[in-house]
Amino acid sequence: MPLNTVRLEDMCSVIRSKNAGPYLITLDMIFKDRDAYESVAKEHLITRELIAERYRMPLDAVPIIEYIDDLNAVKVTYKRRISAGSPGDSDCFGMNQEGPLLDIEIPSPVSALSD
Numbered sequence: 001m002p003l004n005t006v007r008l009e010d011m012c013s014v015i016r017s018k019n020a021g022p023y024l025i026t027l028d029m030i031f032k033d034r035d036a037y038e039s040v041a042k043e044h045l046i047t048r049e050l051i052a053e054r055y056r057m058p059l060d061a062v063p064i065i066e067y068i069d070d071l072n073a074v075k076v077t078y079k080r081r082i083s084a085g086s087p088g089d090s091d092c093f094g095m096n097q098e099g100p101l102l103d104i105e106i107p108s109p110v111s112a113l114s115d
Contacts, residue, residue, distance in 0.1 A: 017097035036073035
């Protein structure tokens, strides 16, 4: 029997990216409810390996992943390829970088299976 999955974008009320200084970008994933968050957090499904693969970067370019239980959120920080504002930088503000996260398939939380 295939495992039921749901896309990360459907589990979150907010998925965004933002500038975290001249050398870093932060990704925020804020989940719609506790069940959705726990389905990701209990197994730490958002990993450095997953982010490195999705963003096509070396593993050491993903120094921080934080699971923030009180906010039902996951925060990822990764290193920019080019420092913000440098020649060749296409996104000084670090916005709209969340695209590679949206279609990540996550095992359905219990509440989603009962709907």
